Structure formats: C-alpha cells, structure tokens
Amino acid sequence: MTPVLRLPDFPWDSIVPLKERASSFADPDLPGPAGTGLVDLSVGTPVDPTPDVVRAALADASDAPGYPQTWGTADLREAVATWFATRRGVPDVDPVGVLPTVGSKELVAWLPLLLGVGPGDVVAFPRVAYPTYDVGARLAGATPLALDALTSLGPPTAATTPKLLWLNTPANPTGQVLGVEHLAKVVAWARQHGVVVASDECYAELDWRPRAEGSTEPPTTPSILDPRVTGGSHEGLLCVYSLSKQSNLAGYRGAFVAGDPALVGRLLEVRKHAGMIVPWPVQRAVLAALGDVAHVADQKERYARRRATLLPAVEAFGLRVDHSEAGLYLWATAGEDGRATLARLANRGVLAAPGDFYGPAGREHVRIALTATDERIEAAVARLR
Numbered sequence: 001m002t003p004v005l006r007l008p009d010f011p012w013d014s015i016v017p018l019k020e021r022a023s024s025f026a027d028p029d030l031p032g033p034a035g036t037g038l039v040d041l042s043v044g045t046p047v048d049p050t051p052d053v054v055r056a057a058l059a060d061a062s063d064a065p066g067y068p069q070t071w072g073t074a075d076l077r078e079a080v081a082t083w084f085a086t087r088r089g090v091p092d093v094d095p096v097g098v099l100p101t102v103g104s105k106e107l108v109a110w111l112p113l114l115l116g117v118g119p120g121d122v123v124a125f126p127r128v129a130y131p132t133y134d135v136g137a138r139l140a141g142a143t144p145l146a147l148d149a150l151t152s153l154g155p156p157t158a159a160t161t162p163k164l165l166w167l168n169t170p171a172n173p174t175g176q177v178l179g180v181e182h183l184a185k186v187v188a189w190a191r192q193h194g195v196v197v198a199s200d201e202c203y204a205e206l207d208w209r210p211r212a213e214g215s216t217e218p219p220t221t222p223s224i225l226d227p228r229v230t231g232g233s234h235e236g237l238l239c240v241y242s243l244s245k246q247s248n249l250a251g252y253r254g255a256f257v258a259g260d261p262a263l264v265g266r267l268l269e270v271r272k273h274a275g276m277i278v279p280w281p282v283q284r285a286v287l288a289a290l291g292d293v294a295h296v297a298d299q300k301e302r303y304a305r306r307r308a309t310l311l312p313a314v315e316a317f318g319l320r321v322d323h324s325e326a327g328l329y330l331w332a333t334a335g336e337d338g339r340a341t342l343a344r345l346a347n348r349g350v351l352a353a354p355g356d357f358y359g360p361a362g363r364e365h366v367r368i369a370l371t372a373t374d375e376r377i378e379a380a381v382a383r384l385r
Contacts, residue, residue: 355367
C-alpha cells in the first residue's frame with residue numbers, strides 16, 4: 001500500500017538500546033542512588049509538581065458539561081495580552097489576535113495546513129531544529145526547507161521563497177537566542193516578500209544570560225512581536241507559546257498563539273470546524289498560571305540550580321557546550337559523531353538525545369536535558385566526574 005504521507009521515522013525508537021544499556025548501570029564505588037540505574041536526560045519532560053494555584057483552578061472548573069469556546073474566553077485572551085506586556089515587553093497585543101491551542105506541538109504540526117500552505121509551497125525552518133517543523137510541512141503537502149540564513153535562499157523566486165518561515169528562539173535543541181536586531185531584519189525581509197513568520201518561543205521565561213544592573217529589559221528573551229522588531233504592526237507575524245516548561249503543564253496541553261488578528265482569525269475559523277478546542281478546565285488553569293509570577297520564578301530557580309550543577313560536570317566529561325543561553329538543554333559536543341558520545345554517556349548510566357534528531361547539521365552534538373529531579377541530576381554529576 002502506498003503511504004498517504006512520507007513522514008520520518010519516529011526518532012526516539014532508535015535510542016532504545018542505549019536506554020537499556022544506561023538502565024543497567026551499576027558502580028559500587030558510587031554511594032547510594034548515584035551508583036545504580038538510569039539518569040534520563042533525553043526527552044525533556046517536566047518532573048516537578050504542577051503549581052497549587054493551577055491545580056486549584058482546574059478543580060474549580062471541573063464541572064464543565066457544556067462545550068468550551070474555541071477562541072477562548074475574553075478574560076483568558078486579555079490575560080495573554082497582559083502577560084505579553086508585563087513579561088515580554090510587548091504592550092500592543094490585541095486580544096482579538098490571541099487563540100488558545102491544545103499544546104504548542106499540535107499548532108506547530110498543523111499551522112501550515114491551517115494557513116492554506118500546500119503542494120508547491122515551501123516551509124522553511126532552521127537547519128538544527130525541532131523536527132515537528134519538518135513534519136508540519138509534510139502534513140500540508142508542502143516542501144520542507146532547512147536553512148542556516150535567509151541569504152542561503154539566493155535571489156527570491158516563487159519556487160524558493162517560503163510561504164511560511166519558522167523561527168525558534170530560544171531554540172530547541174541549541175538554546176540559542178535571537179536578538180532584536182536579527183528578528184527585525186527577518187521581519188523586514190519577510191514583509192518585503194510576503195512571507196508569514198511564526199516564532200516558537202516556548203522557552204522564553206528560561207533565559208540564563210546575566211542581566212545588566214539596573215536593566216529595564218523584560219525578564220525574558222525578545223519576542224517576534226516586540227515593537228522594536230515589528231515597527232508597531234503585527235501583520236504577518238505569529239508567536240507560539242506553551243506553559244509546559246515554565247509552569248509544569250505539559251500534561252495539561254495548555255498553550256496559545258498570538259499576533260496578526262487576520263491570521264489568527266483564519267486559524268480560528270478552521271479550528272471551529274475541526275473541533276480543535278482547549279477544554280474549559282484547562283483554559284481556566286492557563287488563566288491562573290498566567291496570573292501567578294511566583295511559581296514561574298520558583299521553577300526557573302530550580303532549573304538554574306540544576307544547570308549550574310550539571311554544566312561543569314558535562315564539561316569535565318570532555319564535552320564543549322555551545323549556545324545554551326536559554327531553555328532546558330545543554331547542546332554539547334566532543335567533536336565526534338554524537339552517537340559515539342551517547343554510547344559513552346550510556347556507559348555511565350546517563351541517557352541524552354542525539355543531535356541528529358534535529359537535523360544532519362546536529363550530527364556531532366548531543367542534547368542533555370535539565371528536566372530531572374535534583375537527586376538524578378546529582379547522580380549524573382557523580383558519574384560524569
């Protein structure tokens with residue numbers, strides 16, 4: 001039978017043997033839990049408790065016999081706009097241009113199709129990138145194009161100019177942050193050529209770069225919707241955001257997209273017909289999470305502590321950490337095939353993700369996640385040293 005779609009193999013299956021090897025680790029010279037079992041730093045799934053304020057909101061909204069609104073309630077959309085103003089330095093988000101989504105991955109996967117991108121169109125994304133950008137292009141029947149820079153496209157033509165351009169800042173897996181000047185140049189180019197820009201910014205609250213004393217910059221990384229980037233207009237721009245990382249809501253699938261009201265309106269119409277609706281209790285939980293800064297600061301402190309503990313141990317193991325200015329990962333290399341690095345880590349009972357999951361350009365890197373308990377991070381440190 002001819003497959004309907006040509007999708008890549010699900011990558012995580014390829015590291016099952018390494019997981020089994022790491023799981024059998026035992027070193028009698030290491031005390032207690034550090035000496036046995038798996039330290040899984042591969043997937044990047046949150047492990048800390050969901051905040052009480054969010055769980056209470058979910059429980060309070062659990063009596064939900066009716067259908068929720070696809071567009072979300074007015075107070076939820078206004079809360080998103082307020083969050084952009086107070087946390088991202090973006091004071092001009094129109095609540096009309098806000099739409100809750102069932103996690104961010106489903107939006108990344110379906111955005112090209114929802115925007116009418118199809119056969120003959122190009123969807124572009126970074127050369128080292130979250131694989132779902134590629135998958136989303138294929139689901140729409142479009143041509144996926146991984147590129148280093150817009151200049152690599154050459155003279156713009158209908159065959160090479162993308163219909164949709166993905167940015168990812170802070171990036172998964174590299175942790176690289178795109179600055180205001182870079183983003184502004186991308187937006188100017190995209191508007192000149194009629195390209196929609198979608199920026200995946202799910203790690204924005206986890207910025208590890210030191211802030212200058214007295215800085216008035218927002219506490220997060222720059223957004224594609226920042227007025228210094230946009231010139232005061234969100235036309236042709238979308239920002240995708242998830243609360244999975246900052247609020248431990250991966251199991252809730254709470255996320256949203258914001259930006260150009262015309263583009264968001266197009267998404268809304270299709271999603272109404274398709275029944276792509278965030279459940280009412282989850283909408284209330286997202287509203288509560290956006291209104292509580294304290295739990296975000298607490299979670300960031302946990303990850304900062306784990307990063308400060310793990311980073312020197314990774315370097316002591318002989319790996320160089322590149323970028324990783326923000327986000328939940330250390331993008332590391334020993335200057336060898338990343339699969340060889342993975343095998344050496346697995347021999348110490350530590351499982352990471354191979355860089356080639358994120359494109360051929362990542363072949364010599366591994367991605368090491370900070371998403372493990374303090375006890376497992378300490379175990380990894382003892383083994384790597």
